Amino acid sequence: MNILLLGGTGYLASQLIPLLDSLESVEQCVCTQRAITSSNVKGLLSDKISFIQADYENIERCMQRIHFDWIINTVGSYSRGTLFCDSSLESNLMFPIKILNYAALHEVPNYMTIGTALPDDFDVYSFSKALFAECGMFFASKCKINFYNLKLQMFYGPHEPRERFLPMCIEKLYHNEPLLLTAGTQKRDIIYIKDICGVIIHILTMEKYTQNGYLQIPVGTGCESSLREIVEYLKAMMGSESELYFGAVPMRPNEPDCIADTTMLNKLGYNIQYEWKAGLRELIDIEYG
Numbered sequence: 255m256n257i258l259l260l261g262g263t264g265y266l267a268s269q270l271i272p273l274l275d276s277l278e279s280v281e282q283c284v285c286t287q288r289a290i291t292s293s294n295v296k297g298l299l300s301d302k303i304s305f306i307q308a309d310y311e312n313i314e315r316c317m318q319r320i321h322f323d324w325i326i327n328t329v330g331s332y333s334r335g336t337l338f339c340d341s342s343l344e345s346n347l348m349f350p351i352k353i354l355n356y357a358a359l360h361e362v363p364n365y366m367t368i369g370t371a372l373p374d375d376f377d378v379y380s381f382s383k384a385l386f387a388e389c390g391m392f393f394a395s396k397c398k399i400n401f402y403n404l405k406l407q408m409f410y411g412p413h414e415p416r417e418r419f420l421p422m423c424i425e426k427l428y429h430n431e432p433l434l435l436t437a438g439t440q441k442r443d444i445i446y447i448k449d450i451c452g453v454i455i456h457i458l459t460m461e462k463y464t465q466n467g468y469l470q471i472p473v474g475t476g477c478e479s480s481l482r483e484i485v486e487y488l489k490a491m492m493g494s495e496s497e498l499y500f501g502a503v504p505m506r507p508n509e510p511d512c513i514a515d516t517t518m519l520n521k522l523g524y525n526i527q528y529e530w531k532a533g534l535r536e537l538i539d540i541e542y543g
Contacts, residue, residue: 255458257283258313258322258362260353261329262305263295265414266368270328270451271298279459284316310352317360324458325357327367332379346382351389358397365390366402366457371443371472371512387470394468401467402457407474407514410533411447412540420444423485427494428542434502438482441511443474446533449526456524474514475526487531492538 257274261267262285274283275298286308287295295305306312331345350367357365367390374384390401410420426433453473482500489496516526528536 255279255323256281256320257458258317258320258325258353259283259285260308260325260327260350261286262298263287264328264330265411266409266447266450267328268298269411269447270326270454271303273451273455275300275302277455277459282320284320284322286313308349313353314356317356317362321360322357322362324364324366325353325362326454327353327365330368330379330383342378342382346379347386350386354389354393354399357399358393362399364400364402365393366404366454369403369405371405371407371474371514373510376508376510391468401469403468403470404453405470405472405514406450407443407445407472407512409445409447409450410537412537414447420484424488424492424538424541427489427492427496430495432497432499433485434499435485436481436503436505436509437501438485439480440505440509441478441480441513442484443476443478443513444484444530444533445474445514445526446528446530446536448533449475449528452527453519453524456522460522469518471518471522472514472516473519474512474516475529476514476516477529478511478513479530484530484534488534488538491535492542 257280259267259271259274262271267285271283271285274280280302283303285303285305287305288308299305306316327350329345329349331342354365367386369383369387370380372380374380387403390403393399394401414421416422416425423433450473485498488494489498519526
């Protein structure tokens with residue numbers, strides 16, 4: 255199969271690409287990146303894996319030359335506040351819609367997008383992801399495209415960007431620095447990056463389930479834990495002397511609890527490999543062991 259991977263230098267894509275490279279059924283995987291000269295992709299290149307600049311004309315020329323079986327959209331922009339900024343509007347909505355339109359024109363049968371399990375109206379990121387999923391539903395009904403919307407729970411893994419919540423906590427715990435936190439009562443279903451990639455590979459290669467149209471797939475472990483429980487577990491596991499100041503940071507308005515319904519994952523035949531404590535232990539072993 256031939257795959258067009260959007261957002262090829264993002265964290266999720268960087269973990270997924272080696273798995274695609276090792277998959278016998280993948281003939282070639284073309285990955286997009288914003289600027290060819292600014293990102294180091296040498297460690298990801300192979301006979302199967304290549305990169306092109308993520309501009310519309312370049313992508314369409316590539317689609318004219320190669321018949322893709324799948325487009326996988328991992329692009330995402332997290333903007334703060336309640337207003338769309340140019341990057342969030344372009345990354346989460348306009349760019350993937352344009353490529354979805356190309357997919358219909360060039361008869362690409364399958365389009366997978368990485369969405370979020372956060373409520374649709376929670377913030378700009380979740381709202382724009384939900385809008386794109388609506389577009390995918392429309393194209394699936396009108397253009398005979400199989401559209402897979404993966405609604406991801408909070409995920410984590412080795413070498414994740416340090417500004418994200420769990421890597422930030424782990425770094426401070428490792429250095430015995432104090433942590434200013436919310437009350438931590440919000441429930442989360444955290445899922446290891448290896449399981450995220452496992453779900454994607456499973457969908458690409460499954461034979462028993464035939465998809466026609468739009469399919470929404472919640473992706474998580476189905477197990478809930480409070481953020482307080484997760485941080486306290488990390489502290490104990492790492493033997494950290496950090497002080498944890500729960501309640502020092504105000505909770506966001508309407509902070510949701512997010513736990514995946516794994517019914518669809520089970521129907522597709524995927525079994526989660528890592529419960530959250532095992533995943534965190536492996537992460538700590540890899541980064542600090």
